[in-house]
Amino acid sequence: xxxxxxxWMRGGTSKCWLFDAADLAGGDPDAVLAAAFGAGDxxxxxxVGGATSTTSKAALxxxxxxxxxxxxxxxxxxxxxxRRVEWGSNCxxxxxxxxxxxxxxxxxxxxxxxxxxRMRNINTGTLLAATVATPGGAVPESGxxxxxxxxxGGVPVxxxxxxxxxxxxxRLLPTGRAVDHLPVPATLVDAGAPAxxxxxxxxxxxxxxxxxxxxxxxxGLSEQDDAIPKTGMVCPPRDDSHDLRIRMLSMLAPxxxxxxxxxxxxxxxxxxxxxVVHQALGGEVPRVLRLGxxxxxxxxxxxxxxxxxxxxxxxxxxxxxxxxxISVPLALAS
Amino acid sequence: xxxxxxxWMRGGTSKCWLFDAADLAGGDPDAVLAAAFGAGDxxxxxxVGGATSTTSKAALxxxxxxxxxxxxxxxxxxxxxxRRVEWGSNCxxxxxxxxxxxxxxxxxxxxxxxxxxRMRNINTGTLLAATVATPGGAVPESGxxxxxxxxxGGVPVxxxxxxxxxxxxxRLLPTGRAVDHLPVPATLVDAGAPAxxxxxxxxxxxxxxxxxxxxxxxxGLSEQDDAIPKTGMVCPPRDDSHDLRIRMLSMLAPxxxxxxxxxxxxxxxxxxxxxVVHQALGGEVPRVLRLGxxxxxxxxxxxxxxxxxxxxxxxxxxxxxxxxxISVPLALAS
Numbered sequence: 001x002x003x004x005x006x007x008w009m010r011g012g013t014s015k016c017w018l019f020d021a022a023d024l025a026g027g028d029p030d031a032v033l034a035a036a037f038g039a040g041d042x043x044x045x046x047x048v049g050g051a052t053s054t055t056s057k058a059a060l061x062x063x064x065x066x067x068x069x070x071x072x073x074x075x076x077x078x079x080x081x082x083r084r085v086e087w088g089s090n091c092x093x094x095x096x097x098x099x100x101x102x103x104x105x106x107x108x109x110x111x112x113x114x115x116x117x118r119m120r121n122i123n124t125g126t127l128l129a130a131t132v133a134t135p136g137g138a139v140p141e142s143g144x145x146x147x148x149x150x151x152x153g154g155v156p157v158x159x160x161x162x163x164x165x166x167x168x169x170x171r172l173l174p175t176g177r178a179v180d181h182l183p184v185p186a187t188l189v190d191a192g193a194p195a196x197x198x199x200x201x202x203x204x205x206x207x208x209x210x211x212x213x214x215x216x217x218x219x220g221l222s223e224q225d226d227a228i229p230k231t232g233m234v235c236p237p238r239d240d241s242h243d244l245r246i247r248m249l250s251m252l253a254p255x256x257x258x259x260x261x262x263x264x265x266x267x268x269x270x271x272x273x274x275x276v277v278h279q280a281l282g283g284e285v286p287r288v289l290r291l292g293x294x295x296x297x298x299x300x301x302x303x304x305x306x307x308x309x310x311x312x313x314x315x316x317x318x319x320x321x322x323x324x325x326i327s328v329p330l331a332l333a334s
Numbered sequence: 335x336x337x338x339x340x341x342w343m344r345g346g347t348s349k350c351w352l353f354d355a356a357d358l359a360g361g362d363p364d365a366v367l368a369a370a371f372g373a374g375d376x377x378x379x380x381x382v383g384g385a386t387s388t389t390s391k392a393a394l395x396x397x398x399x400x401x402x403x404x405x406x407x408x409x410x411x412x413x414x415x416x417r418r419v420e421w422g423s424n425c426x427x428x429x430x431x432x433x434x435x436x437x438x439x440x441x442x443x444x445x446x447x448x449x450x451x452r453m454r455n456i457n458t459g460t461l462l463a464a465t466v467a468t469p470g471g472a473v474p475e476s477g478x479x480x481x482x483x484x485x486x487g488g489v490p491v492x493x494x495x496x497x498x499x500x501x502x503x504x505r506l507l508p509t510g511r512a513v514d515h516l517p518v519p520a521t522l523v524d525a526g527a528p529a530x531x532x533x534x535x536x537x538x539x540x541x542x543x544x545x546x547x548x549x550x551x552x553x554g555l556s557e558q559d560d561a562i563p564k565t566g567m568v569c570p571p572r573d574d575s576h577d578l579r580i581r582m583l584s585m586l587a588p589x590x591x592x593x594x595x596x597x598x599x600x601x602x603x604x605x606x607x608x609x610v611v612h613q614a615l616g617g618e619v620p621r622v623l624r625l626g627x628x629x630x631x632x633x634x635x636x637x638x639x640x641x642x643x644x645x646x647x648x649x650x651x652x653x654x655x656x657x658x659x660i661s662v663p664l665a666l667a668s
Contacts (some may be wrong), residue, residue: 001475008658038486038655043386046344046486050384052377067360141335142663152372152380152663276640321372322382324342324658329476329486 002328004036006058007105008048008321011097011157012296013149013257015055015321017048018094018101021062023072031078033058034083036328042081048326049078053251056080059094063107064120070108074122089227090121092128092192092260093316096157098129100318103139110134126192127162129311145317147258148296161264163192165309168228172309174219178274182214187275191309192264194219194229199276201235201245205323209231209247226251230262234279235268242292244270244280257295264312266291267302271309277323336662338370341439342382342655345431345491347483347591347629349389349655351382352428354437355396355408367392367410368417370662376415382660383412387585390414393428397441398454404442405460407432409458423561424455426462426594427525427650430491433464434652437473444468460526461496463645479651482630483591488651498525499643502562506554506643512608514550521609522563525643526598528553529564533610535579537567543585560585564596568603568614576626578604578614591629598646600625601636605643 017036025030034040037056038047049056050171056075066072075094077086099117102108108117116131132155134140145156165172169190179185185199196215198208212231216223232248232255248255248262255262269277270285278285291298301313341352351370358366359429368374371390372381383390392410400406401632409428419579436442442451450465466473466489479490499506503524513519519533530549532542546565550557566582582589582596589596603611604619612619625632635647 013379017377041485043389045347045349045389045484046488046653046655049564051386051389055379055385141661150379151375154380213513228569285455307583319380319663321380322340322658322660324656326656327475329653 001330002032004032004326005324005327007101007323009097009166009318010154010317010321011095011318012093012147012260013054013070014057014093015050016091016094016097017058018098019058019060021060024060030085032328033078033085036326039079040081040083044080048324049080051080053080054078057091057094059098061098061101061107061166062076066120068118068136069120070118071098071102072120072122073116087123087222090124090126090261092159095119095121095128096130096159096316097318099157099159100132100155101320103132103134104141104320105224105294110139123169126164126167129160129162131158142319143317145315147317148293148298150317154319157316157318158313159260159316159326160168160311160313161192162311163270164264164312166190167192168194169219172268173272178272179276180218184211185267185276186211186215187272187277188215188219188229188309189265189266189269189272189275190219192312195220195259195265196229196231197234197266197269197276198232199232199235199279203233205252205254209252213250230259230265232262234266234277234280237292242290242297243286244289245292247294257293258291260314263291263298263300263314267312268309269298269303271304313330335664337364338660338662339658340660341435341657343431343435343652344488344655345429345652346427346481346594346650348391348427349384350391350393350425350428350431350583352393352395352432353392353574356359358394363394363437366662367412367419368499370660371412373413374415375418376494378414382658385414387411388415391425391428393432395435395441400454403454404451404452405432405436406456409609410612421457421668424458424460424595425555426493429453429455429462429491430464430650431652433491433493434466434489435654437466438467438475438496438654439603444471444473459499460501460588463494465492465494476653477651479649480612482627484651488653489649491652492647492649493555493594494645495526496528496645498598498646499602500524501526502528503553503668506602507606512606513610514552516545518545519610520545520549521555521603521606521611522549523599523603523606523609524553525597525602527564528555528562531566531568531597531600531603531610533569533613534567535569539583542567543586546583551652564593564599566596568600568611570614571626576624576631578623579613581628582651591627592625592632594648597625597632597634597648601634601646602643605636605638
């Protein structure tokens with residue numbers, strides 16, 4: 001039996017297990033995580049996983065040697081009913097949790113007032129910053145901040161995606177155009193993640209999936225990867241609680257709210273004149289853009305400097321659920 | 335913030351959080367458990383719950399002052415999407431886990447050879463015994479025993495329900511008859527839990543539910559309680575891998591395998607001459623009765639003494655998943 005110390009956090013609408021990267025060195029981290037989570041079983045009955053995509057997540061966290069970066073992390077999507085771990089993406093909700101975790105564990109010292117944890121996601125190279133109110137240098141353990149899609153309150157964490165444009169393709173507009181015709185008008189944008197944002201209200205999931213494939217080709221992405229481009233519909237608001245109404249896909253099914261990297265892409269597209277997002281806003285881009293999702297309103301703030309997107313900020317919440325010593329069955333993790 | 339030490343165990347096909355009862359004394363255990371599990375949220379996003387009925391379970395365990403009983407426990411079914419805890423039933427899978435837990439924690443000292451932990455379930459008064467192989471007095475932490483409905487192996491635990499007959503109604507046959515006609519022939523039996531066992535192969539769920547209500551009335555139980563009587567169909571085997579084919583309901587839906595208290599009731603009915611179970615066996619009751627369930631074969635061993643059912647034994651498996659310190663948000667748990 002191998003014992004693995006982990007911290008279980010809720011970040012936004014996800015549950016993530018955070019580990020000290022050093023504790024998984026010198027072995028096969030895929031095998032250890034799969035065994036710890038009970039990944040081989042479709043109910044993850046024999047481990048710490050939650051048996052849904054948003055509750056089967058982990059990250060390996062370590063101090064960074066890079067100047068200006070406090071911590072680095074590798075995000076792991078752990079299999080459900082398959083002893084497999086995917087390392088291809090980032091998770092903004094886990095990043096929110098890692099920000100608070102870094103302060104709670106002393107990995108990053110808290111200062112009086114506010115403390116910002118600067119992070120690098122190793123999987124994608126994305127830079128992020130999490131800022132937490134730390135009055136008198138004390139780190140809060142609980143709070144009342146609620147995000148759409150979660151019922152309970154957590155510690156407020158401002159999460160910023162830094163210099164997010166062109167994160168995957170190198171260009172904010174991979175096709176060089178604000179609108180492509182697929183034939184439905186769509187804006188193909190790359191910030192936080194590549195996204196295909198469609199000027200539509202009532203497309204079926206099948207129509208969106210077909211459109212998604214065309215967008216992938218135009219953006220130079222693989223048609224086989226279900227994770228990107230993020231795809232969804234953008235249209236004018238129904239009421240004044242929000243500025244835009246959005247409906248995204250998640251792994252080829254309707255997303256219950258909106259992924260954070262998708263929110264970043266939408267905020268980026270809002271700043272591109274002539275894009276379907278800019279048009280749905282009637283050409284008026286508010287400083288705080290309120291996205292109306294099925295679960296509620298998610299607010300994003302984009303910061304442009306000389307036509308370059310410097311940051312996109314979101315208000316999130318996080319909480320430490322437990323600190324644990326996990327028993328990892330040796331036969332599976334060796 | 336309140337910190338609560340807990341041990342997360344897999345027992346059979348359930349995940350259970352086990353707590354030292356003393357750690358929940360001096361407060362409202364319902365509020366503490368609901369907050370610890372994140373019970374208010376339908377996904378139990380902000381706590382340690384697994385958001386399904388078999389992964390939202392807890393037990394408060396303590397040493398027993400009663401001679402002949404080692405440990406006592408209260409079983410808690412924690413709400414999902416409701417800050418509520420139900421204390422009305424027992425769970426055999428959790429009892430399996432509590433047996434191993436008692437040895438791993440030293441609550442009951444292990445002896446060379448095998449060690450038996452005698453337990454009383456406070457909720458129902460049921461007596462149980464868990465026996466674990468403890469060679470040289472060492473308690474195993476992992477094992478290869480697999481039960482139907484679970485993919486991974488665990489430590490083999492023999493679980494015995496002791497003197498289970500008449501557990502709820504006081505009589506093995508509450509109506510005094512081996513068969514009642516509802517109008518489908520049924521055996522109403524009370525051992526482990528009250529059960530209505532129907533001689534049928536192809537009844538619909540609706541037909542079973544209707545029949546269940548009639549059985550409840552005849553057995554003097556509430557028609558409103560969805561948990562008892564346990565209801566299901568019993569018929570001859572399809573092949574020689576099992577002795578009986580059974581299909582049970584669980585909270586008004588088809589059970590994926592068989593609950594342990596239902597298995598006890600079926601084993602008891604097998605020993606009653608003329609019962610639908612005895613008939614389905616062709617009057618030949620094997621020493622080890624193999625129940626063919628949708629998930630696989632569950633073997634039960636009934637021990638009769640002068641017409642009294644002394645024990646029903648099952649081979650189960652358990653494993654410690656993690657030891658944790660849970661952060662319980664004070665505002666919810668006070």
